[in-house]
Amino acid sequence: MANILIIDDSPTDVRVFTTLLERAGYKVDSVGNAEEGIERVRADKPNLVIMDVIMPGMNGFQATRTLTRDPATSTIPIVMITTKSMETDRVWGLRQGARAFITKPVNEKDLLACINDLLPSAAA
Numbered sequence: 001m002a003n004i005l006i007i008d009d010s011p012t013d014v015r016v017f018t019t020l021l022e023r024a025g026y027k028v029d030s031v032g033n034a035e036e037g038i039e040r041v042r043a044d045k046p047n048l049v050i051m052d053v054i055m056p057g058m059n060g061f062q063a064t065r066t067l068t069r070d071p072a073t074s075t076i077p078i079v080m081i082t083t084k085s086m087e088t089d090r091v092w093g094l095r096q097g098a099r100a101f102i103t104k105p106v107n108e109k110d111l112l113a114c115i116n117d118l119l120p121s122a123a124a
Helices: 011-022 034-044 060-069 087-094 108-118
Strands: 003-007 029-030 050-052 076-081 102-105
Touching: 003 011, 003 034, 003 076, 011 108, 029 034, 034 050, 034 060, 050 060, 060 076, 060 087, 076 087, 076 108, 087 102, 102 108
Parallel strands: 003 029, 003 050, 050 076, 076 102
Antiparallel strands: none
16 A cells, blocks of 8 residues: 655645545645745655645745655655646646646546556555
8 A cells, every 4th residue: 555645734635635635545644834844754755745835934836845865865856736827837837856846736547646646556
């Protein structure tokens, strides 16, 4: 069973994503800010990270760049999920190392297909 870490400051979004992912058979954990998320990724090495962009303190772009440039965490795929829907945001997120960029509201089938593509050997 793949382990997914959600880094998002919105309790509502965390609850929605957690329910969706657990129903699909994934083990899910979450943290509410980027700084704690970086520490959790380094400590727990989840199979995949779902990263919000807009958070207080460090934003998701900065956190993604930090994780993808760290040799200890660089192979962990990051899916950015955000309300930021401009093409420049998507390009910037992918340049920071995100493997996928999805805008809210999230389509459940699209999110699960994206995760399954990134985790073929660890699919639920």
